[in-house]
Amino acid sequence: MKPFRILSVTLLLSSLLAGCQTEAVESRKRAQAEKPAKPAKAAHAAKKAPADTDEFVNFNDWSDVQSFIDGMVERYGFSREELQRTLGKVRYVDSAVRLMRPAPPGRPKNWTAYRARFVEPVRIDAGVAFWNRYADALARAEEQYGVPAEIIVGILGVETIYGRNTGDFRVMDAITTLAFAYPDTPTRQTRMAYFREELANTLLLARDAGIDPFSLRGSYAGAVGWPQFMPGSIRKFGVDFDGDGRIDLRNSPVDAIGSIANFLVMHGWRRGEPLVFPASVDAAAGSGWELFLNQGLEAKFRLNEMRAAGVKPETTAPDDLLYGLVDLQNGEAPTEYWLGANNFFAITQYNRSFFYAMSVIDLGRAVRVARGI
Template sequence: MSMKLPTHFRRILHISLLSIPLVFHATAMQAKTRHKAKKTAPAVEQGEHVNFSQWKDVAEFIDQMVEKNGFDKTELQKLFSKVHHVDSAIRLMRPAPPGRPKNWHAYRARFVEPIRIQAGVKFWNDYADTLQRAEDTYGVPAEIIVGILGVETIYGRNTGNFRVLDAVTTLAFDYPDTPNRDARKAYFRGEVENTLLFARESGIDPFSLLGSYAGAIGLPQFMPGSIRKFAVDFDGNGKIDLRNSPADAIGSVAHYLAMHGWKRGEPAVFPVTVSTVVDNGVPANRWENYIGQGLEAKFSLAELKAAGVMPNVVPNAEPPTDLLYALVDLQNGTEATEYWLGAANFFAITQYNRSYFYAMSVIDLGRAVRQARTR
């Protein structure tokens, strides 16, 4: 899209969670709902039995699955007759009413907090060798992997207890009335397909897959499509199990980031200060032109400095001049906005969840856990 939005609206757009992530994570949803720990909560048939197999759109989908993927029509009809409608998924997918301005400090406090830090230290200590192997293999540091798993599910404590096929079927064929409804229905229809394909490829009952109300699975909250594309068997037992194998979760997160632009050995962010510059005697906040320019590092350090973006003085942590960056704004409601330079690795994290707040929380939690381990 070539239309240039006003700065205020561009800020909101790129701090918000965007609509169709490759991995549909539960972090932004944890304030809305809480799931019991996987070890103590058995599978539950959530919601109403509505016999999806009798729905016209589902019948057409079944025919497509038979033609495209070679499924047995009768078996799929039986399967969808047992799928339940997840009312809570519909409710939680509705847009939140307008509220207070975005607040980075409040968001961060939900994730960079003592429970997650303490759990992260234990997780890192328990799986130090596996984390090191993932870093050696994919180039993603342990603290980033630990940060993601901590933000997502507190290292497996909150993985969700919905039957995934129930959740994704409900959202594929009965998504709530929102401006992006058609796109979301198409996305979740693809996830129904991926759920069935993953179950067939793995030789498991599709109803055995448990996850969030949106269908995200395991410690890293991968959607079924992301499991099929990016998950790895990192414990070497011949199967992928993101719910019960921390090793598979660790390796899969690292592989996902590596496949989405993580660059081995490069930094992610640097704190900066923005200032007014003078153009032909006229003060101008030229740095505002670099806000909301997409989830991509594409500006040189020299260009950003010329616009009034000045890296903070941090010993032994100067931004390399040979990398590209973007200006990241973290709004704090009525308080001062924080500004950072985001390099390619920062934006690799935003491909996991398309939010500045999310990516910075991952970085900050991982750093906090690393520091706590060395005290």
Template sequence: MNSFIRFSIPFFLSLSALVTTAHADAAPLSGKPGTSADRSSSREENEEFANFVQWREVGEFIDQIVAKHGFNRTELESVFGKTRYVERTIQLVKPAPPGQPKNWRAYRGRFVEPVRINAGVAFWDQYADALARAEAEYKVPAEIIVGIIGVETIYGRNTGNFRVMDALTTLAFAYPDTPNRTSRIAFFRGEVANTLLLARESGIDPFSLSGSYAGAIGWPQFMPGSIRQYAVDFDGDRKIDLSGSPVDAIGSVANFLVRHGWKPGEPLVFPATVTGDGANRWQDLIGKGLVADYRLDELEATGVVPGTELPEHLLYGLVDLQNGFEPTEYWIAANNFFSITQYNRSYFYAMSVIELGRAVKASRER
């Protein structure tokens, strides 16, 4: 973790001091991680006092992080006593009702469109030096960094106005009844702990952090744990500020990708078709995880046909982009495509990042 993780907020001596500090007004919009699409209602409509301190599981959680991280129990009880339940977060994490098939073209249309492309050109023009430096240091193309920040928050326009402590605590202890409830509860409880650790390490009020309904923060929508692990001070001011420094956001996105397997100079995706020549064994390659595991000859043996010549020394995976009731698109993805899916575990997301970045680059060059 970078030793200079601090925010542009005065240092306070203890959590008890932190939680009694007045909070700044939140940003007017909220951003769903990976979509930037949600707009929240007023805080009064979304939040209510829940007295989390009286919840048995919250008490057990406090015991755990006191023992593990050396927090003061009284101070933590004060924090959770001021944390509010946010019903809106519960509604937003619920899965979409069944019946409507996934539609890549509709999804793409939300992100690769004139507003984001024009905003991306302006962003690239303004921060060209930082993007060039990130590309040189991390070997991540500027267009990929631009694509991620554009998809996430429309270049800082839509970073979220939920208090992170409220959103994460609500999801950590009141996650709705879904098939993945157990794993999501574990994830969000980890992020509550990371929020408290980030606040302590940075000398800030944990309630000063605002973000999406799922607790993602700043221009690149990093979760608190990702801030602690992957965020970098890229503007050289000896603090990390993903909400106020687009340059820190640029460097942090690049560092995140490198730490998740980005390989300099390797390709992303290639168009493909599928045939019955391999007895439709290509179907066995669908949904095999976010990793490139197959040699080119192995793909071809199942009936996958590349639309162009591919490097034979790399490993690949088969990506299916469903188009509602229209034919599915198939792509052969290399390692760097799957590195992007570690940012958001979705083929749609990774492809929209790639295509938005390319569209911004092409528009800027014109």
């Protein structure tokens, strides 16, 4: 029996409640930022950050910004005066800070509702049109990287509805704001360090490409283009797949196709391996299956040890692969359980979410079925 890799297409037609909502929120993805609880207090700031969205702040007055400039001059040979002029034009984006805060407590996760936002007719129809138009590039990516076309199509559909919604924040504004005024959270310093590195990558990307850094637009977290890559990911994983001599994820869907495939391979994708298998768990007290929950985003358990603890595949799953237990909480309804193989977890490196990875898989399959393949 072939492994059951994805959820039934019949469920998607019941999922119209959110229509064609685009996902600035899902762009948190590449930023991988948890949403903290309180507004940022810039301890290093000479001036208090304004409460209004897109207000001017002279970031050059902030001591941490001057330290950042020192590092860019020393590490990458930037002109201090040029950087001060550039950062002097940055605007503080309060909405970026607000969107990093946690959702109100008390509302349980709901896989069915989440899935309905992405596996829906608008994205499916757009996916069919995209696949038809770029079939050659998708086939070439599958041959070169071993990533099936439906996975690439699923990611592009979830991320931006095939380039329709790539974000309209100035990347320099969003990333600088989060680099120096990230909201209060236990991991605030780590997150600011991450965004400072992305600010450096933004400046380097612009310099290498010979473009104005303020011309880059994207999500509130700074993700860019059709595939919503952070600037650092563009520099590390972007590829010139259309052969025009430059990597352009804002305007070249072919570059986006190749870059997504390359990203997945560089994050552990293995040619020809399966994704997920439906599973059930033994609800009896003390069976031990709960020990496989919350074990990170990797496949690291043998099937025999999971079976012994009460985790049972509902279709034939290869004994020679490693797995992780995927739990898709459904509000008040029963949780769905799956055995995620290595390639499932490669998708979670794009966005650290089981819901995201399963939506990518399901949307890609729905597009393939609608296309009649």
